[in-house]
Amino acid sequence: MLELSLVEAAEAIRRRKVSSVELTKAALERAQKLGPKLNCFARLEPEEALAMARKADRAKKGAKRGLLHGVPLAHKDLFNRKGKIVGCGAKICSDYVAESDATVVTRMSAAGSVTLGALHMAEFAFSPTGYNEHYGHARNPWNLEHVPGGSSSGSGAALAARIIYGSLGSDTGGSIRLPSAMCGLTGLKPTLTRVSRAGVMPLSHSIDCVGPLARSARDCARLMQVIAGADPADPSASSRPVPRYEAALDGKVKGLRIAVPRGYYYDPVVPEVRKRLEDSLDVLRRMGAKVVEVDVPDIPAINTFMHILMTVEAATVHRRWLKERRGDYADQVASRIEPGLFYPATRYCEALALRTKLTREFCNQTLVKADVLHLPGIPITVPTIDETTKGNPSDVARVIGLIGHCTRSLNYLGLPSIAVPCGFDAKGLPVGFQLAGRPFSEAQLLRAVDAYQRVTDWHRRAPSL
Amino acid sequence: MDKTMLELQGMTMSEEHLARMKGIVLPANDKARSVADEKLRFDDEPAHYTGFLDAGA
Numbered sequence: 001m002l003e004l005s006l007v008e009a010a011e012a013i014r015r016r017k018v019s020s021v022e023l024t025k026a027a028l029e030r031a032q033k034l035g036p037k038l039n040c041f042a043r044l045e046p047e048e049a050l051a052m053a054r055k056a057d058r059a060k061k062g063a064k065r066g067l068l069h070g071v072p073l074a075h076k077d078l079f080n081r082k083g084k085i086v087g088c089g090a091k092i093c094s095d096y097v098a099e100s101d102a103t104v105v106t107r108m109s110a111a112g113s114v115t116l117g118a119l120h121m122a123e124f125a126f127s128p129t130g131y132n133e134h135y136g137h138a139r140n141p142w143n144l145e146h147v148p149g150g151s152s153s154g155s156g157a158a159l160a161a162r163i164i165y166g167s168l169g170s171d172t173g174g175s176i177r178l179p180s181a182m183c184g185l186t187g188l189k190p191t192l193t194r195v196s197r198a199g200v201m202p203l204s205h206s207i208d209c210v211g212p213l214a215r216s217a218r219d220c221a222r223l224m225q226v227i228a229g230a231d232p233a234d235p236s237a238s239s240r241p242v243p244r245y246e247a248a249l250d251g252k253v254k255g256l257r258i259a260v261p262r263g264y265y266y267d268p269v270v271p272e273v274r275k276r277l278e279d280s281l282d283v284l285r286r287m288g289a290k291v292v293e294v295d296v297p298d299i300p301a302i303n304t305f306m307h308i309l310m311t312v313e314a315a316t317v318h319r320r321w322l323k324e325r326r327g328d329y330a331d332q333v334a335s336r337i338e339p340g341l342f343y344p345a346t347r348y349c350e351a352l353a354l355r356t357k358l359t360r361e362f363c364n365q366t367l368v369k370a371d372v373l374h375l376p377g378i379p380i381t382v383p384t385i386d387e388t389t390k391g392n393p394s395d396v397a398r399v400i401g402l403i404g405h406c407t408r409s410l411n412y413l414g415l416p417s418i419a420v421p422c423g424f425d426a427k428g429l430p431v432g433f434q435l436a437g438r439p440f441s442e443a444q445l446l447r448a449v450d451a452y453q454r455v456t457d458w459h460r461r462a463p464s465l
Numbered sequence: 466m467d468k469t470m471l472e473l474q475g476m477t478m479s480e481e482h483l484a485r486m487k488g489i490v491l492p493a494n495d496k497a498r499s500v501a502d503e504k505l506r507f508d509d510e511p512a513h514y515t516g517f518l519d520a521g522a
Contacts, residue, residue, distance in 0.1 A: 193515055236517055304496045321478055335485070341474045342490045350501040352511035357504060360515075363522045414518050439518040 003024050003462065006219035007246075013056070013070040017362045018333075020070025024053035024114050026074040030163045031116060032463055036147075038139045040157035042077040042087050044117040052114040059112075063350060067226055071110030075168040076152045077118035078201035081103050088201045089151070091134045092299030092321055093327045103234060104168055104210055104227045111226040116164060119154030122405040124318070125170060125203045126333045127151055128178050129388045129401040133330035137385050140183060141463040142429050146382050149182035149403070150194025151175040156183035162462055164213040164224050172203045174407030175420035176211050179271060181377025181432035184421040185451065186459055187213040188220045189407075191439045192414035193238040196231035204313040205236075206352065207306070207411045217418070217449035221245035224442060240440060248443040249450040254288030258435075258446055259370030264299040265406050269348035269379040276431040277376055277421035283456060284374075284448075291374075294366045294445050297411050302358055302398060305351040306412035308340070312348045350413075359413045367438050372448060375417070375431030377408045381425040410436055418445045421458040430458075 004012060028046050035041045049072065049120040052288055054071035077087045080098035087093050101109070108115070120138045122130050130138045130153025136151035140146040141161040148156045152169030156179025159167055169176040180187025188211045195210040204210060212223035225246065229240040260266075260281065269277065281291055299437045315322070317373060322341075366373050383399050390396070402465045410417045417436035425431055437445050453459050471478055478486070 029496055032489070038516050099496065192517060193518065201468055227489060236515065238515075240519060301496060301500045304493045304500075307493055308497055319474065319476075325476075335482075338478075338482075339486055339489045341476060342470050342486055343494060347494055347501075350497060352514070353509040354505055355511065355514045356517045357509060361515070366520075414514075439522045 002030060002162040004009060004165070005216055006364050008080045009165050009224050010068060010222070010236055012063065012073050020053040020056040020111055020114060021050065023070065024049050024072045024116070027116055027163055030161070031158070034277065034355060035162050037144070037465070038157045040120050040138050040154040040161070040163070041196065042089070044118045044133070045083065045115070049114055049116045055201055056112055056114060058438050065221055066111035068108065069422070070114060071165055071372065072114045072116050073166050074116040074119050076121045076155050076163050076170060078121060078170060081105055084118070086201065087118065089123045089125070089135065090131050092325055096341045097436065100199065103196040103231045106200065107227050108168070112463060119158055119167060121154055122151035123330055123333045125151040125172060125175055125201070126336050127402060127458055128174055129170065129383070130179065131165040131330070131388065133332070138384060141435060141465055142184065142427070143367065143427065145384050145386070146429055147182065147385055147388055148384070149179035149393070152179050152213060153195070154158060154168070155179060156185060159183065159185050159213055159215065160463060161465055164214060166219055168227065169213050170203070171211060171411065172207050173306070174404045176213055176376060177407050177417060177434060178196050178403060180213050180380045180419035182430060184212055184430035184432070184458065184461060186216050186220055186418065186420055188418045189410070189416060190223055190224065190442055191416045193236055194416070194440065195227050196234040196237040196318055198231055198233035204310040205265065206309055208312060208328065209411070216248065217446045218249060220248060220418070221446045221450070224446070235377055245443050245446055248447045251454050253284060253448050253451045254370065256289040257370040258284060258289050258291045259294040259366050259373045261294055261296045261366060261375070262289055263308035264296055265375050265427065268402055268405060269376050270381060271377060272425050273379060273381060273431050276435050278424040280433050280452070281374060283333060284452060287451060287455065294369060297358070302362070302409045302412050305354060305358070307406050308343050308351040309412065311340030312336060312343055313340070332419040350420055355412065355414070359415070362413055363438055371437065372445060374434040375434040375436060377419050377434055378403050379405050381427065381431070382429040387421070406434065416442050416445060418449055420449050420452065422456070423458055
C-alpha cells in the first residue's frame with residue numbers, strides 16, 4: 001500500500017478500496033521500523049494520527065472531502081502546530097510550543113490529511129546536507145552512509161523510504177530541491193510569495209519559500225493545490241489566482257523550449273552526473289521538446305547578494321540567542337549565520353534594491369528564447385556523511401559549497417524550480433535535474449515534469465531497506 | 466572596523482573567529498559593492514520587487 005503515489009492513495013481512500021486507518025497503521029509501522037534507522041522523525045504521534053484517520057473514515061458517503069482526505073503525511077519540524085513542540089532541529093527550540101497552526105498546516109488539515117508527526121531537519125534549516133549536531137544525521141535511504149540532503153532531510157528520507165506519501169518543506173537555498181535530488185524525489189520550490197509563510201520558522205524572510213516534496217510531479221501538483229494562494233495572515237503572499245495544477249498535466253511537452261545554460265551551472269558537473277543529465281534531455285527531445293543553449297549572467301554575484309540577504313536576515317532573528325546561547329548552536333550553524341552581523345546596512349539594501357534588475361536580466365537572458373531552464377540538481381554525486389563532516393576542512397567546505405551550487409541563485413531571484421530524479425550514480429545513489437521557470441510558472445514546470453515521468457520510471461524506484 | 470561592528474552588535478568573538486568571519490565577509494562585500502556601483506540607480510527600489518514578480522517579470 002505504501003508503494004502507491006499520494007494521488008493514488010487519496011483515490012483508493014475515496015473509492016473505499018482502503019481505509020485511512022489501514023494506510024495510517026501501515027505508515028506508522030514502517031515509521032517505527034525504519035524511523036530510528038534513518039533518523040527521519042523528530043516526533044512520531046501514533047495515537048493522534050490514528051484518531052485523525054478514524055475521523056476520516058467516519059466521513060459519510062457523499063460528504064464533501066478534501067483533496068488529501070485520509071492520506072498520511074508528515075512535515076518538516078518548522079511548521080507551527082497548535083499545542084505542539086516545533087523544534088526546528090535546534091536545541092534552542094526544544095521546548096517551543098506553538099500557539100496556533102501555520103496557514104499551510106491549517107490548509108492541509110482542511111484538505112483532510114493525517115499527520116504522523118514532525119520530521120527531522122537541519123538545525124534551524126541551515127545545512128544543505130541535513131547536518132544536525134544535536135540530534136544526529138538523518139540518513140539517505142539509498143545508502144545509509146550518505147547524506148539525505150537538507151535542510152528538509154527527514155522529509156527526503158521518510159518519503160524515499162515509503163513511510164509517507166508527501167511532505168511540506170521549506171527552501172531558502174535549496175532545502176526542498178536538495179533532499180529531493182539526493183533521495184530520488186520530486187520537490188518544488190515555488191515562486192517566492194506563492195505559498196504563505198505565516199507560522200513557519202523564518203530563516204530569511206525575503207527568500208524563504210514553502211513547498212512540497214513528493215514522489216512525482218502529479219503528487220506535488222496535488223499538494224500545491226492545497227497550500228498555494230493568498231493569506232490574510234501573510235500579507236506578502238501573492239493574491240494571484242491559483243491555477244488548477246493537476247488539470248494542467250496533459251502529458252505533453254511537444255514544442256516546449258528548454259534552455260541549457262553554458263558556463264556556471266554545468267562547469268563543476270562530474271561525468272557520471274553529466275551523463276544522466278544529458279539522458280534526461282534526450283528523453284525530453286524525443287518527446288518533442290526543443291533544447292537550446294543559453295548564456296547566464298554573473299551567477300556568483302547573484303549568490304553573493306543571496307548570501308548577504310540570508311545571513312543578515314538570519315542574524316537578525318538569531319542575534320540575541322547568538323549572544324546569550326552561542327554554545328547551544330552547532331559551530332557549523334552559528335558560523336554560517338554570523339557573517340550577517342558584519343555586512344554594512346548599505347550592502348543589505350543594495351542586495352534588495354538590485355533584485356528586480358538582476359531577475360529581469362536573468363529572465364531576459366535565459367527565458368526569452370526558452371520556456372524553462374534545465375539545471376543539475378547537484379553537480380556531484382551524493383556525498384557520504386564523512387565527506388561532509390570529517391577530514392581537511394577546505395575539502396569539506398568545497399563539497400558543501402558544491403551541493404548548493406545550482407540551487408541558491410534561484411532563491412535570490414525568487415523563481416520557481418522543481419527537482420526531478422533522472423537516474424543513479426555508480427554507487428546507486430540518485431541523480432536529479434532541475435527545471436526552473438519564470439515567476440508563477442509552476443503549472444508549466446509540473447506539466448513538463450509529469451510528461452517526463454510518464455515515459456520514465458526513475459521516480460518509481462524505491463530503495464531496498 | 467570588525468571590532469566596531471561587534472561592539473555595535475553587542476557581541477564578543479575570539480580573534481581567530483573574527484579572522485574567519487573577515488575571510489567570508491570582506492570578499493563578498495567587495496563583490497557586492499562593485500556590482501552595486503555598476504548597476505544600482507537611485508530609483509531601484511526594493512519595494513518594487515514583489516510587484517515585479519506578480520506581474521510575471
